[in-house]
Amino acid sequence: MLIKRRRGWELPESAATPEAVYRDRRRFLKTAAAGSVLLGAGGLLAACDEPAQAESRAEDLARFYPQDDPSAALYPVPRDPRFELDREITEERLAVTYNNFYEFGSSKNVWQNAQDLEIRPWTIAIGGEVEKEMRLDIDDLLQRVELEERLYRHRCVEAWSMAVPWAGFPMRRLVEIAKPLSGAKYVKMTTFLDPDTAGGQRSSWYPWPYVEGLTIEEATNELAFIGTGIYGKPMPKQNGAPLRLVVPWKYGFKSVKSLVSFEFTRERPVSFWEEIQGREYGFWANVNPEVPHPRWSQAQEELLGTGEKIPTLLYNGYGEWVAELYAGMDQTSRTLWM
Ligand SMILES: Nc1nc2c(c(=O)[nH]1)N[C@H]1C(S)=C(S)[C@@H](COP(=O)(O)O)O[C@H]1N2
Numbered sequence: 001m002l003i004k005r006r007r008g009w010e011l012p013e014s015a016a017t018p019e020a021v022y023r024d025r026r027r028f029l030k031t032a033a034a035g036s037v038l039l040g041a042g043g044l045l046a047a048c049d050e051p052a053q054a055e056s057r058a059e060d061l062a063r064f065y066p067q068d069d070p071s072a073a074l075y076p077v078p079r080d081p082r083f084e085l086d087r088e089i090t091e092e093r094l095a096v097t098y099n100n101f102y103e104f105g106s107s108k109n110v111w112q113n114a115q116d117l118e119i120r121p122w123t124i125a126i127g128g129e130v131e132k133e134m135r136l137d138i139d140d141l142l143q144r145v146e147l148e149e150r151l152y153r154h155r156c157v158e159a160w161s162m163a164v165p166w167a168g169f170p171m172r173r174l175v176e177i178a179k180p181l182s183g184a185k186y187v188k189m190t191t192f193l194d195p196d197t198a199g200g201q202r203s204s205w206y207p208w209p210y211v212e213g214l215t216i217e218e219a220t221n222e223l224a225f226i227g228t229g230i231y232g233k234p235m236p237k238q239n240g241a242p243l244r245l246v247v248p249w250k251y252g253f254k255s256v257k258s259l260v261s262f263e264f265t266r267e268r269p270v271s272f273w274e275e276i277q278g279r280e281y282g283f284w285a286n287v288n289p290e291v292p293h294p295r296w297s298q299a300q301e302e303l304l305g306t307g308e309k310i311p312t313l314l315y316n317g318y319g320e321w322v323a324e325l326y327a328g329m330d331q332t333s334r335t336l337w338m
């Protein structure tokens with residue numbers, strides 16, 4: 001695995017928007033001055049040669065991002081302060097190279113293969129149980145919504161996790177634009193289908209395209225987010241450019257990438273992994289450390305890039321936002337948690 005061990009204090013400056021860097025820096029210096037926590041002489045040395053390092057890091061990182069993205073000027077966007085992390089932001093380089101995107105293969109070369117994806121022009125179809133079906137151009141959509149940054153934890157079903165600054169807009173805003181009819185109970189979201197570009201889609205044993213679904217209540221919950229950028233820049237292709245779902249209280253496979261369609265339905269859609277292996281990857285997929293995957297425990301997660309294992313939290317720590325969505329359901333049913 002290409003995970004390099006790093007100490008927590010080396011991460012923040014590489015990992016966020018300039019404003020946030022400034023704020024974190026101040027907090028870092030205050031903490032250091034107070035003489036508390038883990039900082040030895042090594043930490044202070046690292047702080048001294050920071051500007052030069054930060055510059056070369058920025059150049060190095062640029063190659064993981066789309067070139068000539070017409071939305072680039074929109075970023076960075078203001079951070080929504082309501083979403084605080086209990087852990088360090090994941091090192092940017094890892095978050096944009098250690099990807100799951102089966103359309104581009106199952107190895108960790110995914111990020112390179114994904115560079116073939118053409119993200120302009122890009123049209124999003126809105127249909128099904130809506131007042132009026134429509135097609136939205138991505139850049140028109142980006143003008144209509146207000147972009148913000150949110151720091152979210154992300155828990156993959158494979159028991160690793162990251163914490164990243166997403167840019168994007170509440171999914172509720174997209175539902176408002178779509179104007180679903182009263183019969184709409186679910187939103188089905190679909191990834192692009194283009195086997196010429198995405199080699200993984202030439203494997204016929206997968207039920208392409210990748211599909212995911214949420215109930216309308218989930219989709220309009222404050223936490224449900226449409227990601228259009230990351231680390232203060234437009235979304236890299238490998239992370240699901242130009243727009244993807246981000247639902248941090250659910251296992252990562254629900255956060256479907258590179259979306260071309262939102263369809264409002266009466267019936268519950270069958271998602272990609274549910275169709276492949278429904279006994280292991282269900283519709284709800286809410287994070288719960290006490291309900292093991294049939295083949296491994298979900299009690300802990302490895303923090304990407306640190307080698308450290310920490311306890312997994314119920315709803316990935318987002319119960320205050322989302323637990324009420326499931327209050328009326330049988331909490332002992334495994335299907336709620338996988
Ligand atoms: N279309 C599509 N979306 C996808 C996937 C995928 O293979 N294809 N993988 C999922 C899984 S398992 C995870 S953990 C996250 C990974 O997102 P990241 O690469 O931005 O970390 O994307 C999810 N969305």
Ligand SMILES: [Mo]
Pocket residue numbers: 100155156157158251252253
């Ligand atoms: Mo995942």
